[in-house]
Each structure stands twice: as structure tokens, then as C-alpha cells.
Amino acid sequence: MKALAARRHDRRAPVVLLLLALLLTGGLYAVLAPTSAKAESSVASADDVKAGEKLFQANCATCHGPSAAGTASAPSLIGVGAAAVDFQVGTGRMPMQMNGPQAQVKPAQFDDEQISQLAAFVASLGAGPAIPTDDQVDPSKGDPATGMALFRTNCAMCHNAVGAGGALSRGKFAPNLWETSPRHLYEAMLTGPQSMPVFNDANITSEEKRDIIAFIDEQGNVSPGGLDLGSIGPVSEGLWAWVVGLGLLIGAAVWIGAKSS
Amino acid sequence: MSAHDNSHDLEVRDSNVVDRFEDPGHPDHQPRKGDTDPKANKKAERQVLFLFAVSVLGTIGFVVAYFALPPGDTAESMRTSNLALGGALAFALLGIGTGAIHWAKALMNDHEKSEERHLQRSDDETRAAAVEVLAEGTADSGISRRGALKGAVVSALALFPITIALPLIGNIGEDWNVGKLKHTIWKKGVRLSRDPNGRPIKASDVTIGSVFHVIPDNLEEHHETGDYMDQKAKAVVLLVRLDPRDLKADQSPAGETWSYDGIVAYSKICTHVGCPVALYEQQTHHLLCPCHQSTFDIADGARVVFGPAKRPLPQLPITVDDEGYLVAQSDFTQPVGPSFWERETK
Numbered sequence: 001m002k003a004l005a006a007r008r009h010d011r012r013a014p015v016v017l018l019l020l021a022l023l024l025t026g027g028l029y030a031v032l033a034p035t036s037a038k039a040e041s042s043v044a045s046a047d048d049v050k051a052g053e054k055l056f057q058a059n060c061a062t063c064h065g066p067s068a069a070g071t072a073s074a075p076s077l078i079g080v081g082a083a084a085v086d087f088q089v090g091t092g093r094m095p096m097q098m099n100g101p102q103a104q105v106k107p108a109q110f111d112d113e114q115i116s117q118l119a120a121f122v123a124s125l126g127a128g129p130a131i132p133t134d135d136q137v138d139p140s141k142g143d144p145a146t147g148m149a150l151f152r153t154n155c156a157m158c159h160n161a162v163g164a165g166g167a168l169s170r171g172k173f174a175p176n177l178w179e180t181s182p183r184h185l186y187e188a189m190l191t192g193p194q195s196m197p198v199f200n201d202a203n204i205t206s207e208e209k210r211d212i213i214a215f216i217d218e219q220g221n222v223s224p225g226g227l228d229l230g231s232i233g234p235v236s237e238g239l240w241a242w243v244v245g246l247g248l249l250i251g252a253a254v255w256i257g258a259k260s261s
Numbered sequence: 262m263s264a265h266d267n268s269h270d271l272e273v274r275d276s277n278v279v280d281r282f283e284d285p286g287h288p289d290h291q292p293r294k295g296d297t298d299p300k301a302n303k304k305a306e307r308q309v310l311f312l313f314a315v316s317v318l319g320t321i322g323f324v325v326a327y328f329a330l331p332p333g334d335t336a337e338s339m340r341t342s343n344l345a346l347g348g349a350l351a352f353a354l355l356g357i358g359t360g361a362i363h364w365a366k367a368l369m370n371d372h373e374k375s376e377e378r379h380l381q382r383s384d385d386e387t388r389a390a391a392v393e394v395l396a397e398g399t400a401d402s403g404i405s406r407r408g409a410l411k412g413a414v415v416s417a418l419a420l421f422p423i424t425i426a427l428p429l430i431g432n433i434g435e436d437w438n439v440g441k442l443k444h445t446i447w448k449k450g451v452r453l454s455r456d457p458n459g460r461p462i463k464a465s466d467v468t469i470g471s472v473f474h475v476i477p478d479n480l481e482e483h484h485e486t487g488d489y490m491d492q493k494a495k496a497v498v499l500l501v502r503l504d505p506r507d508l509k510a511d512q513s514p515a516g517e518t519w520s521y522d523g524i525v526a527y528s529k530i531c532t533h534v535g536c537p538v539a540l541y542e543q544q545t546h547h548l549l550c551p552c553h554q555s556t557f558d559i560a561d562g563a564r565v566v567f568g569p570a571k572r573p574l575p576q577l578p579i580t581v582d583d584e585g586y587l588v589a590q591s592d593f594t595q596p597v598g599p600s601f602w603e604r605e606t607k
Binding site for chain 1: 293294337367457465471537541543545551
């Protein structure tokens, strides 16, 4: 150790250290990097499609029809693509638990392998948007400032300026986006689930989608001002000011005016 | 108290009516605990001492927080800094306020005192003298005799308020040219481009169910003329592609030619009070205004299906140019946004 310490001022030391660091990073990446990108490309194997079809017939065909062409109660799934399946099933929205204004998020009913099999089957029915790669949805590679400008124009009217969500008509609502995984955010923009319109890559490019994900990634963690009261705007803030703030002021006035015992 | 008692009261009051109620005087003085018990007095003193000490500690805490917790660059550090500074400031000020009031209420004497008000009315002699001075002045000015002077002074006094009223009224609204409300910068051949980055839109980019937030391609020129925001505020458009089968047949007479293969473009400015209408529900083709929940049916000529808006959103007639880009056929054929006096209602 002493020998090492003596050489730490050597002018070759930074180079050696840099090389070591690079080697370590590369090695760690090779070991720990998610292999899903590879898995996605091999996803369309015939076995997966077959397994997916079995799952589909058992769990989805009741509403979407045995050929996935849709029925009176559910839309056709031909051409919706793997991305739509990964979003709807991966967030637990499908299979739908009960009829209602919109399908709600709940714990996913299938594991990742089953979801990818289902996605492979639906993708085999007709060309549609594919599941994005991890690189496409990495918030650290996006520019949150550009993302904010795009979010403000395209998303904020329904999802609230910081993505806290908001009400639509007849019991429908735009959900809060803070807990949604980057991949599901990307897939939602790409496929336009339920009430949400479609934002295809020609409208908001793949890089711009990543910018938006980077912006959402920055929201909902901490508010510089302290309590954000849910970030839902004048209702919660007004209630706080009128009930708690004015209540304290009235209490102080009563105390000042009361006689001391 | 029974009804009988009440009538008895009235009779008594009638028999000896008083002009004024007697001053009931102060209620009996109730000594406080601290007035009789020296221990309680000492306790109240300690409480006041404590409150002022809280204030001192708050101020010290503020100074410490100012140096120890700078706002920094992250949201976390800003929140910590704001919380510490605000919390310390609250203790510093509340300590002084509550301490001073508690001191006054618990330690200073609380004997009720009355101070007689002196009469407001001057005595008769002074009043007569004042009237005499006024009469003398009026006679001396000869205002009843000198008619021209009387007219002049009245005119001067009556006209002067114009100097106050004119700027107040003249500055309302700044611009009285209502013609500006009737036109936007859309015209024949202007490309539809994306808000905010200004990339033009090809018809093939717009898949069914897509929504594009659109600005006119010529908006860029208005960066130099300085009216960029004014022009953008009038010209913003929402572009939607529906399955052509979903578009209702019973559109406005010109509606058929105003869309392109299921692509329709409508003004984004609500006809109620001008909020940006942009909450589009893909499945119902309904477009909601976030301000007052006016709902427009995009599949049916932006007909109002709910809410306070009176008119459908104006439609922008669109088509495609040789390169496949979406372009406007003309400006809107009616003024966008809310009503104004000179607007012809259709």
C-alpha cells in the first residue's frame, strides 16, 4: 500500500487510473446491462407467438374475439402492435377487471415473459408500433428543457403542467405520470391508449419523446417551495389558504381580543 | 320568560319613557390570577420571556440557515433552504408578536378606564361668527353681480376633471381597431407546422387518432414585427385525423371540402371566453375546454355538445400542396374566439 501511495503523484497515474476506471465501467456494464434489447429482437420466435396465442385465447378472446378482430364491447387488436400490448397488459389495465369509464391501472396479471409472448402474438397479426429499446426511453439521455416545451403544448392540458393528472368528461381522467415507467410513457405516446390521442414518431420524434420522458422524470419528486399539496392547482391551494390560513388568522384575532384569565 | 311578563315590561316602559339610556358603567373588575397570586404572575413573566427567547433563537437560526443551507442548484436543496429560512423567520416574528401581546394581556394592568369625549358642536357664538365671515366674503366677491366671472369660474371647475378622466378612459383597451379580431395570419397556401418547433406537417404524418398542435408557417416572420404572441394567440389550430367514416355527413355546407381525407383543423380558441381548447378524447372525438368544460364534437363540425360556448369552433379550410404538406385554403371564414360587439353572429 505504501508503495502505491508513494506513486500517486506520478504523472502517469491519471492515465492508469482512467484506464482502470474505463475497464471497470465496461466490465460492470457488460455484466449488469439489461439484456431486453436483445430479447426484443428475438421475441418474434414462432414458439412465443404460439404461447402468446394460447394466452390470448384464454384471457383476451372473450372480449376482443377469437381472431382479435374486435367485438361490440372491445376494439380490434389487428395492427395495434407490440407496444400497445406491452402498455395495456404491463400496466395492468388489461385484462379489464370491470366495465367503467376507463380501464384502471392495477397490478399486472402476467409476468414479463407472458407479456412479451402476448405482444409477439398481437404483433404477428398486423404491422404496428414495436416496443421501444431501453436507449429510446432513457431519461438521462433526454433534454428536459425541450421536453418541457413539448409537454406544455401537447400534454399539459390533460395531464397538468407537471404531470399530476387531471379530469376529463364523464368519469374519465388523465392519470398522474410520476410513477409510470419510462417505457410505458413512450408506449402511451406512441399508441394513444383509450381517450389519449396518438403522438406518432412523425409528430413527436423518438428523440423528442425521450426529452418529454426526461422532463416527467424531473417532476413529482420534490417541490422547491415545500408542500406541493398534490400539484393540482387552485383547488387544494385555495382550500389550504382559506381553511388553514384564514382559520389561524381568526384564531389569533380571537386570542388577542380575549381577556386574560 | 312568558308572554305575560313581556306585556308587563312594555306597560312599564310606556309609563316612564326615557330620552337616553343611562350609562351602565363598567362591569365589575375581575382580578386575573396573576393579580392575586405572585406565583402566577411570575409564571406569566416566564412565559413572555420564553416567547421572546424563541424569537431570538429564530433569528439566530435564520442567520445560521442562510449560511449553512444555500439554495444550490437542485430542487431538494432549494426546498431545504426555503423551509429552514421560512421556519426560522416564522419563529422570529411570531415570538415577538405573541410575546408582546401576552405581556400586555397577562402582566400590564387591565383596569377599565373611560375618557369623556368633548362636544363636537361649536358654541353658538363661534358658529354665528363663521356664518358672518362667509357672508362677508360672498358679498365682497360680488358673485351675484358679476355674471361673467360667475360663468367663467363654473366653466373652469366643470372642465378641469377632463384632464383626469381622459387618460383613464382613453387608455382602456389601448387599441380600438376591432378589425384585428376578424382576421388571422392564415391565408391561402400557408403551411401547417408544429407548435412549438415549427416543422411543417405532411398529410402522411397524421395517422388516425393523431392530434397535432399547429401554428402557421408564416408565424416566424412575426418575431421581427414584435406581434408574435398576438398573432400566435389568434392563429393556433388543433389538427386531428379521424376515420373518414366517423366524420358525420351533416356538416356545414362547405365542410366537405375543408377537410383532407379525414384530417380536420379547428381553431384552438374557445368561442366562450377564449381559453385554448385542447383536451381531445380520441374515442369520443370530443374536445374539451379546460376553463368551463365546453365540449365540442370534432366529428360533427365542432358542434357544441356541452357547456357555455355558444358557437362551434371555426374550421380552418385545409388541403395539401404538391409536396404533400398540409396547407390552408384561406383564412378562417369567421372571426375566431369569443364574441365581441361588432361580430356578426352566424
